[in-house]
Amino acid sequence: MKTYILKRLGQLVIVLLGVSFLTFFVTTLAPSDAAEMKYLSMGTTPTEELLEATRDEMGLNQPFLMRYLSWLGNVLQGDFGSSYKFGDSVFDQMSKKLPGTLKLAGTSMVVMFLIAFPLGITAAVKKNKFVDYLIRFFSFMGISMPNFWLALILIYVMSVKLGWFKVVSTDNLKGLILPVITLTIPMVSTYVRHIRGAVLGELTQEYVVGARARGISEKQILIFHVIPNAMLTLVTLIGLSVGHLLGGAAIVETIFSWHGIGSMVVEAIAVRDYPLIQGYVVWMAIIFVTVNLIVDICYHLLDPQIRMKGRI
Amino acid sequence: MEQIIEKYKASRAEKRLTSPLQIKTVTGKRLRFGILLSLAVLLVIIAALGNILAPMDPLLTNYDMTLKPPSREYLCGTDVLGRDVFSRILCGASNSFSLSFLMVTIVAGIGIVLGTTSGYIGGRFDTVIMRITDIFLAFPSMVFAIAVAGILGPGLVNTIIALSLIQWTKYARMTRSLASSIREKNYIEQARFGGATEVQIMFKYVLPNLITPLVIMATLDIGMMMMSLAGLSFLGLASQPPTPEWGYMINESRQYMQTAPWMMIYPGMALLLVVIVFNLLGDSLRDILDPKDND
Numbered sequence: 001m002k003t004y005i006l007k008r009l010g011q012l013v014i015v016l017l018g019v020s021f022l023t024f025f026v027t028t029l030a031p032s033d034a035a036e037m038k039y040l041s042m043g044t045t046p047t048e049e050l051l052e053a054t055r056d057e058m059g060l061n062q063p064f065l066m067r068y069l070s071w072l073g074n075v076l077q078g079d080f081g082s083s084y085k086f087g088d089s090v091f092d093q094m095s096k097k098l099p100g101t102l103k104l105a106g107t108s109m110v111v112m113f114l115i116a117f118p119l120g121i122t123a124a125v126k127k128n129k130f131v132d133y134l135i136r137f138f139s140f141m142g143i144s145m146p147n148f149w150l151a152l153i154l155i156y157v158m159s160v161k162l163g164w165f166k167v168v169s170t171d172n173l174k175g176l177i178l179p180v181i182t183l184t185i186p187m188v189s190t191y192v193r194h195i196r197g198a199v200l201g202e203l204t205q206e207y208v209v210g211a212r213a214r215g216i217s218e219k220q221i222l223i224f225h226v227i228p229n230a231m232l233t234l235v236t237l238i239g240l241s242v243g244h245l246l247g248g249a250a251i252v253e254t255i256f257s258w259h260g261i262g263s264m265v266v267e268a269i270a271v272r273d274y275p276l277i278q279g280y281v282v283w284m285a286i287i288f289v290t291v292n293l294i295v296d297i298c299y300h301l302l303d304p305q306i307r308m309k310g311r312i
Numbered sequence: 313m314e315q316i317i318e319k320y321k322a323s324r325a326e327k328r329l330t331s332p333l334q335i336k337t338v339t340g341k342r343l344r345f346g347i348l349l350s351l352a353v354l355l356v357i358i359a360a361l362g363n364i365l366a367p368m369d370p371l372l373t374n375y376d377m378t379l380k381p382p383s384r385e386y387l388c389g390t391d392v393l394g395r396d397v398f399s400r401i402l403c404g405a406s407n408s409f410s411l412s413f414l415m416v417t418i419v420a421g422i423g424i425v426l427g428t429t430s431g432y433i434g435g436r437f438d439t440v441i442m443r444i445t446d447i448f449l450a451f452p453s454m455v456f457a458i459a460v461a462g463i464l465g466p467g468l469v470n471t472i473i474a475l476s477l478i479q480w481t482k483y484a485r486m487t488r489s490l491a492s493s494i495r496e497k498n499y500i501e502q503a504r505f506g507g508a509t510e511v512q513i514m515f516k517y518v519l520p521n522l523i524t525p526l527v528i529m530a531t532l533d534i535g536m537m538m539m540s541l542a543g544l545s546f547l548g549l550a551s552q553p554p555t556p557e558w559g560y561m562i563n564e565s566r567q568y569m570q571t572a573p574w575m576m577i578y579p580g581m582a583l584l585l586v587v588i589v590f591n592l593l594g595d596s597l598r599d600i601l602d603p604k605d606n607d
Contacts, residue, residue, distance in 0.1 A: 011446070018447035023459065030463050144587040146539045148546045149562055149580035152569065160570055247454030251543060255566075266547055269462030281459045288452055 005297060012289050019285040020075065023278050024068050030274070035060060037272045038084050075282065081275035085268060090279035094261060098283075101253070101260035105245040107176060108183040112241065113234065116188045120195025121230075125222065127200065135192060142189025147248055151182040151255045179256045183248050190244075191237050198233040202226045232303055239295035246284050341599050348593040355586055359405035366399035370556045379572040389574035391564065397575060400556035401582050407557050408586070411468070412537040416530050418476045423483020424526065428518060430484065431491030432510075442488070445481040453478045457540065461549040471550040475540055479533070486529065487522050494518050524601050532594035535587035542583055558583045 027034075035054040039046040046054070055061055062070075074081070080090035123135040158178060159165045165178055202208065203226060211221045249262030257263065261280060268276040358365065367387075374394035382389045388397035430441040448456075460474035494500065494517070503513050544550040545559030553560065558579040565575035 014443065015447050018444070022447070026460050026463050031465055140588075140591070144535065144584060144591050146542055146546075146559075146580070146583055146587075148543060148559075149576075149583065152562065152566065152576050153580070156569055156573055156576065160573075243452035243455075247452040247458075250454070250458050251547065254547065265458065265462070269458070269547075269549070272463075272465075274463065277459055277462055281455065284452065284455045 001300065004300065008293055008296060012293055015289055016282075016285055020072060020282055021068065023281045024071055027274050027278060028064060028067075030272070033060075034058065034274055037274070080279035080282070083268070083273055083276040085271050085273045085276065090275050093264065093276060094279055094283050097259060097261045097264045100258060101246075101249050101262060104176065104179055104183065104253070104258060104260060105242075105249065108180045108187070108245060109238070109241055111180055112184050112187045112191065113237075115184065116191045116195060116237075117234070119188070120192045121199055121222075121227065123192065123196040124199035124203065135196075139189040139192045142185045145186070147182055147186055148251045148255060150185060151178070151252060154178050154181060155255075175256075175258075179252050179258055182252050182255075183245060186248070187241055187244055191241070194233055194237060195230065198230045199226060202229050232299065235295055235299050235302065239292045242288055242291045246288060341596065345593075345596045345600055348589065348596055351589050352593050355405075355589060356409060358402070359409040362402040362404075362406040366396075366402040368396040368399045370395060370400040370403040371554050372396075379568060379575075381572075382574055388578040389572065391561075391572070391575050392568060397561075397578055400561060401558070401579055404556040404558045404561065404579065405582065405586075407551070407555065408538055408541065408583075411472070411541055412534050415472055415475055415479070415537050415541070416533050418472070419479040419533070420483050420526060420530050422476070422480040423485075424487050424519075424522070426480070427484035427487030428491045428514065428522070431488035432495055432514060432518060434492065434495070438488070438492075441484065445484050448478055448481040449485070454540070454543070457544060458547065458549065461544055466549050466552060468550055468552075471541065471544050474544075475537065479537075483526070483529065486525060490522050490525065491518055494521055528594060528598045528601060531590060531597055535590040535594070538583065538590075539587055 033051070033055075035051050035058055036046065038054065038058075039050075060067070078091055080094075082089045083093050086093055119135050119139075123132045126132045155165075155178065165174065207225065208221055211225060212218075246262075249260060250266055251262070252258070253260045253262035254266045261283070265277060265280045267273075268280070372395060374390070377386070377390050377394040378392055380386055380390045380394075386396050386398065388401060391397055391400070426441055430438045456478050457471075457474045460477060461471050464470035464473065500513060500517055503517060508516070541550060542557070542559030542562070545557050546563045548560070548563060551557035551560045553564075561579040562576055565572070565579075568575055
């Protein structure tokens with residue numbers, strides 16, 4: 001177990017280094033001059049001498065690798081530079097906006113599991129019956145629907161037509177409802193299929209046939225044997241859904257004017273706030289990779305087959 | 313106990329063999345695939361002829377006819393500049409289709425070349441390529457697409473770069489695993505003894521084996537590419553006005569949701585329809601070509 005965690009941590013470092021390198025590399029490909037952008041976003045038009053001085057000061061005249069290494073050195077100390085748009089440090093900006101996104105993502109994840117699990121299990125048990133077809137139909141629709149359009153339709157129906165919600169999200173629980181629905185529907189649709197598949201896979205195992213032969217009722221087989229075994233998929237789905245939630249947050253937060261890192265980065269992109277965009281990518285990578293590491297470790301701890309393999 | 317299990321299995325196997333449903337489902341699958349394929353082809357034709365079929369110029373503004381609801385003249389209503397929404401949807405279709413096809417081709421191309429060489433050559437080259445795919449796969453793709461498109465600046469070319477940069481990895485992964493398993497096969501060994509060059513083996517024996525799974529993946533990918541593209545357009549990162557593009561049209565409609573909901577509803581319906589058809593087509597293609605997944 002220890003060697004496994006150490007190995008995974010090693011991979012994690014490589015992945016994060018790769019992501020940071022890519023982010024930095026893409027930024028250097030950007031057509032506009034970072035020094036000029038810095039002044040323009042502050043609202044001043046700089047002279048050529050001032051620009052040259054700033055370029056020197058920002059280290060833009062150094063070779064690429066040198067710049068990357070010095071940037072990386074700062075990043076490792078938690079210093080992502082300061083945002084052109086907001087003025088304060090990227091670190092402060094990110095930690096200010098992160099709770100909003102976490103609140104949204106966390107709620108969506110809980111709601112997703114509460115809906116997806118019962119539906120997936122029902123679809124598997126009632127395989128090829130009407131209920132199964134109905135669930136699969138809606139899951140298919142949910143996968144094919146673009147989330148930004150879904151969000152607008154929800155606003156149109158719930159806020160404009162029915163008047164149940166304000167068009168702009170408020171910070172309270174009620175304001176959370178529409179964004180959470182928007183994030184949840186595509187995820188539920190995708191994961192219902194996973195859960196259905198996992199439960200169906202368990203149902204065809206020999207131990208189920210054996211239990212049936214021993215005269216144990218279908219309900220008991222399902223509750224005490226099949227579902228606990230299928231629960232491992234839950235762990236996998238947490239890992240998968242984090243990526244979906246972080247990616248979806250940008251669009252959903254923008255539409256509902258929710259204060260989080262997703263809407264922040266869209267604003268940052270509009271004014272070419274490079275330090276903030278770089279910070280965003282690296283933070284997202286760290287969150288995503290860490291959650292997946294924890295998920296994998298949990299998977300190892302929970303699955304006796306994987307756990308025992310090392311010992312036999 | 314054993315006997316009961318055996319009997320149960322035997323009865324199931326028997327059922328599987330004799331069931332008339334079995335034959336029916338195969339033809340049913342073929343039929344479903346046929347219908348979906350013709351639907352998809354029809355959509356492609358409509359998209360290709362979009363500019364000709366459009367009853368009006370999609371860029372023509374008319375300030376007397378702004379935000380008009382759907383009528384006989386304007387099937388899907390007009391937008392804030394008095395442009396015909398229906399014509400814009402038709403012309404937007406050709407953009408969406410050509411870009412999605414182009415991107416799937418680019419992505420699959422890069423993925424296949426890197427994946428097969430990596431799987432076939434193996435060794436250090438393989439390790440490097442696979443670590444690079446790890447980096448991309450260990451990362452939410454939409455986050456990266458938004459960041460890359462954002463840094464490079466809005467525009468179609470940059471969006472294509474951003475999406476291609478991220479999506480090639482899954483093709484590389486798949487072709488690599490297939491190619492490395494094919495490498496071990498006897499017929500490759502025999503071809504080599506027969507004096508075939510490595511390049512000949514690659515084209516004659518390795519690539520043909522990859523086509524089926526690749527076609528399935530690419531079909532399923534078209535809908536996804538269209539959605540990603542529309543999503544980036546919606547954020548204002550891909551298409552620039554006044555080009556008709558579904559994602560951007562939906563973005564423009566946000567402000568007029570109360571007065572002109574048709575501006576938002578119809579482009580979204582078009583996108584939904586196309587994505588559904590291509591997703592269904594991909595699923596049914598998998599049903600036909602990849603029988604081991606079937607129950």
